Amino acid sequence: MKLYNICLGNIKRRKTRMLFLALGLIIGIGTVVTLLSITESMGRDIEERLDQFGANIVMAPRMEHLSLTYGGIDVGGVNYEVRELDQSSLSRIHTIANAKNLGVIAPKILGPVTIMDKTLLLMGVVFEEELALKPWWQKTGAFPETDNELLLGSAAASLLDASPGSTLVINGQPFQVSGVLDPTGGSEDNAVIAGLFPAQKILGKQRKISLVEISAFCRGCPITELTLQIAEKFPNATVTAMKQAVMSKMQSIELFKSFSLGVSLLVITIGALLVMVTMMGSVNQRTREIGIFRAIGFRQGHVMQIILLEALLLGIFGGLAGFVLGNGVARAVIPLTLEGGRFAGINWQLGGICLLMAAALSLLASLYPAFKAASLDPNQALREL
Amino acid sequence: MKPVDHFIQVHDLVKTYADGGRSVNAIDQVSLSIDDGEFVTLMGRSGSGKSTLLSILGALLRPTSGKVVVDSMDLYSLGSEQRADFRSEYVGFIFQSFQLIPYLTVLENVSLPMAVTGLKKNKKRAMAMAVIDRVGLADKQDRLPDRLSGGEQERVAIARASVNQPPLILADEPTGNLDTDTAGRIMELLASLNREGHTIVVVTHNPETEAYASRNIRVQDGRLDSTPTIVPA
Numbered sequence: 001m002k003l004y005n006i007c008l009g010n011i012k013r014r015k016t017r018m019l020f021l022a023l024g025l026i027i028g029i030g031t032v033v034t035l036l037s038i039t040e041s042m043g044r045d046i047e048e049r050l051d052q053f054g055a056n057i058v059m060a061p062r063m064e065h066l067s068l069t070y071g072g073i074d075v076g077g078v079n080y081e082v083r084e085l086d087q088s089s090l091s092r093i094h095t096i097a098n099a100k101n102l103g104v105i106a107p108k109i110l111g112p113v114t115i116m117d118k119t120l121l122l123m124g125v126v127f128e129e130e131l132a133l134k135p136w137w138q139k140t141g142a143f144p145e146t147d148n149e150l151l152l153g154s155a156a157a158s159l160l161d162a163s164p165g166s167t168l169v170i171n172g173q174p175f176q177v178s179g180v181l182d183p184t185g186g187s188e189d190n191a192v193i194a195g196l197f198p199a200q201k202i203l204g205k206q207r208k209i210s211l212v213e214i215s216a217f218c219r220g221c222p223i224t225e226l227t228l229q230i231a232e233k234f235p236n237a238t239v240t241a242m243k244q245a246v247m248s249k250m251q252s253i254e255l256f257k258s259f260s261l262g263v264s265l266l267v268i269t270i271g272a273l274l275v276m277v278t279m280m281g282s283v284n285q286r287t288r289e290i291g292i293f294r295a296i297g298f299r300q301g302h303v304m305q306i307i308l309l310e311a312l313l314l315g316i317f318g319g320l321a322g323f324v325l326g327n328g329v330a331r332a333v334i335p336l337t338l339e340g341g342r343f344a345g346i347n348w349q350l351g352g353i354c355l356l357m358a359a360a361l362s363l364l365a366s367l368y369p370a371f372k373a374a375s376l377d378p379n380q381a382l383r384e385l
Numbered sequence: 386m387k388p389v390d391h392f393i394q395v396h397d398l399v400k401t402y403a404d405g406g407r408s409v410n411a412i413d414q415v416s417l418s419i420d421d422g423e424f425v426t427l428m429g430r431s432g433s434g435k436s437t438l439l440s441i442l443g444a445l446l447r448p449t450s451g452k453v454v455v456d457s458m459d460l461y462s463l464g465s466e467q468r469a470d471f472r473s474e475y476v477g478f479i480f481q482s483f484q485l486i487p488y489l490t491v492l493e494n495v496s497l498p499m500a501v502t503g504l505k506k507n508k509k510r511a512m513a514m515a516v517i518d519r520v521g522l523a524d525k526q527d528r529l530p531d532r533l534s535g536g537e538q539e540r541v542a543i544a545r546a547s548v549n550q551p552p553l554i555l556a557d558e559p560t561g562n563l564d565t566d567t568a569g570r571i572m573e574l575l576a577s578l579n580r581e582g583h584t585i586v587v588v589t590h591n592p593e594t595e596a597y598a599s600r601n602i603r604v605q606d607g608r609l610d611s612t613p614t615i616v617p618a
Contacts, residue, residue, distance in 0.1 A: 001496030001509055006489065013488040013529070292484050295445055296498045296545070297473020299466050379446040382480065 003302060007310045018314060021278050025318025025362060026325060028271025029354050032264040033326020034333065039260045041334050041344040057214040057227055059239045061085055084109070084208035085237060093214070096229040103215040104133045109196060110210040111203035113170050120156055122170070123191040124199020133215055137188075140164055141179030144195060149178040151193040168192075171202050268361065275318075276365040279311065283373045290373050291381025300374035307370035308363060315362025319355040326354075392552065392584050393419040393442060398451035400437055400607075411437045412448065413607035419586065421552070424579040426595055427588045429604035435588045436481075436557055438604065442586060443476050443555045444468040455553070473501055477546030477583075479556035483538040485530040485545075491517060492526040495544045502549070516544040520574060536567035543574055547583065554578060556587045560594060572597045 011018050061083040090107060093099075109124040127143055141164025144151055152162055157180040162168060166177045175194065183189055200206050216226050223241045231239040283290070293303055331343040400412035411434045419425055427435040440446035441453060444460045453460045455475060460468060472478075477498070485494045496513040504512070517526055520540035522533075530538055539559060546554050556575065560568035568591065576597045579585045587594060595601045603610035 001493060001500045001513070002506075003500055005493060006486075006497075006500065009486075009489045009493055288484070289486055292480070292486065293497075294469065295443070295472060295478050295480075297469055297471075297476075298501055299469045301466075302501050379440050382440075382445070382484075 003305050004309055006306055007313060010310060011313060017282070018317075021275070021282060022314045022318040022321065024271040024274030024278060025315060025358050026322045028268045028274075028361075029319050029322025029358050030325035030329065031267040033323050033350065033354060034329045035260040035264055036257075036350060037327060037330035037344060037347065038334060038337065039257045040347065041330070041341055042256065042338060044344045045338055045341050056223060056242050057216055057230065057239060058242060059085075059212040059214065059230060059234060059237050060210070062236050062238050084205060084210055085212070085234070087207045087209050089234070090209065090212065092233045093212075093230060096226070096233060098216075098226050098229055101216050101226060104129050104213075106130050106133045106213045107196065107209045108211045108213070109199050109203060109205055109208060111199075111205065113192065113202060115168050115170055115192065116160060118159055120159070121187075121191045122199055122202060123188070123193045124196040124203070125193060126196050130193075133213060137184065138182040139179040140182070141177070144178045144193075147195050147198045148175055150175045150195075152177055152180045153189040153191045153193065154181055154183040155189045156192055173198075173202070268357070272361045272365045275311075275314075275362055276369065279307075279366045279369040280372070283307065283369045286373070287376060287381045290376050291378050294376065294378035295382060303374040303376075304370045307373050308366055311362045311366035311370070312359055315359035316355060318362060319358025322358065323351045323354045391418060392421040392423075392456060393417070394452075394454040395442070396452040396454075398438070398441065398453065399449045400434075400441065400446070401449040410607050412441065415451070415607070415609055417602070417609065419584060421584055422579070422582055424576065424585045424597065424599045425587070426598040426601045427586065427604055428590065428592070428595065428601055429610075430590060433604045434607035435604040437607075439555050439557055439586065439588045442553075443478060444471050473498065473549070475551055475553055477549065477551040477554040479539075479542050479546045479554065479559050481558045481561060483530070483535075483542045483562075485538055485541055487530055490527050490529055491522055491533070491541050494530065494541055495548050497545060498549045513544075513548055516548045517541075520544045535562055536564075536570065539563060539567070539571050540574065543571070543578075547578055552582075552584055554583050554585045556585065558588055558590070560589065560591055565593075568593070 087107065090105070093102065093105060096102075106126060106129040108130075109122075111122050112119050113122040114120075131137065131143060139151065150168070152160065157163065157177075160166075160168065162177050162180070164177055164179050168175050168177060170192075175198075181188060181193075194202070200208060214230070216223065227239050227241045231237070290303055293306070294300075327343075327346055334341045334343050395415060395417040398412050398415040398417075399410060401408045401410050403409075413434075415438065427438060429435045437446065441448050442455075444453075444455075444463075447461050455471075458471065460471065463471060486497065489497065492510075492513055495517055496509055499509045499512065502509075514523070514526070517523055520543055522537060522540055522544070525533065525537065530541065533541065539562075543559075546556070554575070559575065560571055563571060572594055575585055575587065579599075587598070
């Protein structure tokens with residue numbers, strides 16, 4: 001018989017009471033794990049979406065005096081007299097060390113065209129790649145399917161007073177407007193968008209490329225490293241990582257993470273108070289037992305050891321149960337709260353922290369009740385029989 | 386067990402309680418000696434002060450004034466933790482209504498006083514099993530208290546009080562909740578412990594228990610009733 005046998009006997013044979021005692025911790029730790037798991041899953045989900053949709057690297061010809069702005073991102077320089085990359089050289093991009101991290105590669109040709117006496121920007125794209133890169137594009141009508149069709153940016157359509165079904169003549173060649181983009185706030189609002197090949201032909205820039213937008217799957221690979229690898233293969237090009245977009249998205253996640261941590265702290269504090277109150281109640285209910293312990297020769301330290309050991313065991317149990325519960329809830333809730341969201345997986349490091357935190361909180365919250373129990377006058381305690 | 390002479394000496398003991406603004410002497414100028422190996426009963430009506438006297442003898446309740454010396458130790462000059470050590474080493478308590486720990490088995494309840502001793506696990510178990518066997522509960526060692534009869538619970542309480550081989554066993558109304566036959570068996574058990582050398586002090590209001598004692602002391606209104614009666618052996 002050791003002191004821990006008393007704790008184990010109490011826990012083993014008073015399961016319901018012990019479960020109630022641990023409830024504060026289970027709920028507290030469960031909430032923390034749920035919130036942090038959701039945050040982690042959100043972060044991962046946003047990262048994956050960022051990787052899959054939208055460019056995070058832009059490659060443009062190296063310029064010395066001209067600046068080029070596209071999509072609000074300064075990519076080095078373009079105007080209507082830009083130098084171009086050779087389209088056939090693009091295949092070199094697949095020879096970089098991290099080629100497996102490359103996703104969509106969307107080449108473009110840019111140049112001025114005159115339509116109905118108005119000068120506009122013509123952008124030639126490979127629609128299949130472009131639409132994969134920009135799934136947020138909404139349109140009236142349809143996306144072009146043949147070389148004789150084109151897409152108009154919203155501002156360009158207004159300027160030309162054109163709508164889906166209209167015919168526009170460019171350099172004497174008729175094109176049918178298959179669709180008009182909804183305003184995006186980007187450069188495409190002002191552009192006439194055609195297939196890459198017909199645009200090259202109109203602009204007289206066959207086999208030339210003004211700009212390449214690249215989306216890379218960058219979980220686990222630093223985007224700057226990819227940028228450097230691409231730049232090595234294209235010494236005449238400027239390769240820029242669009243960090244700004246990534247950083248702003250990550251900042252949102254960090255904000256949510258801070259919010260989650262704040263809520264977690266609050267929940268944990270409430271959980272600790274709950275443990276203290278229930279532990280206090282437990283000590284009051286056990287006055288008789290404590291009186292018996294003291295009467296048969298247990299020192300105050302022995303009584304404290306019993307209470308604190310129970311608190312430690314409850315803390316470990318509460319931490320484990322809370323961690324399991326939190327992961328279970330997160331797994332169930334994430335698909336409901338995040339469209340297409342997936343549970344990021346069990347974070348064992350978080351599990352270890354939760355376990356330590358629950359044990360420490362349980363011990364801290366039980367210090368005063370344990371001290372109170374140890375200070376009970378044995379005769380007084382026995383008189384409460 | 387360590388042989389001790391003039392085991393307990395009580396001098397001018399007073400215990401005063403506050404009762405609705407006035408003080409009441411639960412124990413009033415009591416002096417008493419109990420020798421090693423005696424079997425003493427403290428008889429008296431409810432409220433006479435006998436349980437208070439027992440608590441003071443067991444180092445559980447500090448008197449208002451007076452002195453209690455056990456085995457040359459002035460109990461109330463000791464600190465709280467030293468008195469706990471004294472109880473662990475010298476005293477076995479048998480409480481009214483048994484007072485077993487409900488979530489511990491018979492074996493665990495009996496072993497409880499040894500939880501704070503440095504004895505080896507096997508030694509503890511052997512000592513606990515020996516006293517459980519002695520009180521006739523060897524086949525019920527794994528039962529929880531609520532699965533035992535009143536007499537069995539009392540026997541567990543006696544086993545727990547004697548497992549550490551304390552020189553002094555203090556019992557508060559040990560037969561109060563038992564039928565006559567069971568009460569007789571319990572008193573026999575206490576008498577056999579006394580024969581082995583334990584000093585026993587029993588608080589009771591049951592006159593039938595007097596027959597087992599070597600000395601009966603009557604307590605009335607916090608005082609000992611004249612000269613203590615010596616029962617011839």
